[in-house]
Amino acid sequence: MAKKNDPIGIFDSGVGGLTVAHAMHSLLPNEQMIYYGDTVHLPYGDKSRETIISYSVGITDFLLQQGCKVILIACNSASSNAWEKVREHVGGRAMVVNVIDPVVEQVCEDRNLIRSVGVIGTKATIDSGTYARRIAECASHIHVSSMATPLFVPMIEEGFVFDDISNAIIRSYLSRKEMEEIDTLILGCTHYPIIRNQISRFFNFEVNVLDTAQIVAKKLQEMLQHQDLLATARSGPDRFYVSDHTPSFGAIAGMFFNEPIRLEKQNIWAR
Numbered sequence: 542m543a544k545k546n547d548p549i550g551i552f553d554s555g556v557g558g559l560t561v562a563h564a565m566h567s568l569l570p571n572e573q574m575i576y577y578g579d580t581v582h583l584p585y586g587d588k589s590r591e592t593i594i595s596y597s598v599g600i601t602d603f604l605l606q607q608g609c610k611v612i613l614i615a616c617n618s619a620s621s622n623a624w625e626k627v628r629e630h631v632g633g634r635a636m637v638v639n640v641i642d643p644v645v646e647q648v649c650e651d652r653n654l655i656r657s658v659g660v661i662g663t664k665a666t667i668d669s670g671t672y673a674r675r676i677a678e679c680a681s682h683i684h685v686s687s688m689a690t691p692l693f694v695p696m697i698e699e700g701f702v703f704d705d706i707s708n709a710i711i712r713s714y715l716s717r718k719e720m721e722e723i724d725t726l727i728l729g730c731t732h733y734p735i736i737r738n739q740i741s742r743f744f745n746f747e748v749n750v751l752d753t754a755q756i757v758a759k760k761l762q763e764m765l766q767h768q769d770l771l772a773t774a775r776s777g778p779d780r781f782y783v784s785d786h787t788p789s790f791g792a793i794a795g796m797f798f799n800e801p802i803r804l805e806k807q808n809i810w811a812r
């Protein structure tokens with residue numbers, strides 16, 4: 542039985558999921574968080590569905606061993622390919638939350654204001670068709686146009702943001718015809734909130750670029766409230782584990798979390 546002050550487990554292929562972790566941390570400061578970034582295996586965005594499922598289930602087991610009341614799949618590539626399998630695997634042991642459903646719910650709530658949605662993400666996320674399928678289930682009149690933008694992840698990790706190189710790459714992707722008519726854009730990847738303002742500027746602020754990390758954190762808060770599982774007090778410090786550690790992961794983690802944090806190496810695959 543999950544208890545209110547049990548930690549929330551969050552996982553991603555690497556450190557990008559820290560954007561979601563930070564949004565959650567700001568909104569729910571009482572919650573203890575155990576983050577796991579699978580830096581041994583990143584990127585997930587180029588992997589097959591089977592491979593993403595097997596990594597996701599392995600990390601979920603680790604987070605369950607830590608006594609987590611929630612497993613939050615912060616990675617879009619894992620949310621779109623492995624959520625059902627992770628949920629089946631977990632059964633009643635914890636609540637399983639992905640980063641796609643909260644955003645789809647938001648789009649569906651605003652359905653009267655939206656005509657055409659763009660979705661950008663990794664190849665694994667876009668090829669799964671998950672966003673388009675879920676939006677069609679609740680708002681079939683909304684046109685969904687999806688496009689993989691795989692260069693954005695290495696670009697952001699290498700620090701190319703708010704400069705000429707990133708402006709050129711953003712322009713090159715987002716001026717394609719798939720994105721021509723959109724009024725709303727879903728940032729379907731952990732890394733993209735970092736360039737959200739730059740993307741808004743590319744569209745002259747005429748496209749509503751959804752702040753996906755914030756939407757997910759808000760939805761998680763509602764779910765915890767609903768299940769009477771909001772923490773009443775912190776049960777311990779946040780932990781940030783990675784399966785492999787290099788100085789560069791340490792340096793970029795701070796950019797994604799927006800505060801300095803200490804990564805701890807915990808290679809669950811070496812056991």
Ligand code: DGL
Pocket residue numbers: 553554555557558583584585586587615616617618619662663666694729730731732
């Ligand atoms: N975290 C991944 C996602 O949100 C992006 C990085 C990767 O490809 O592993 O899809």
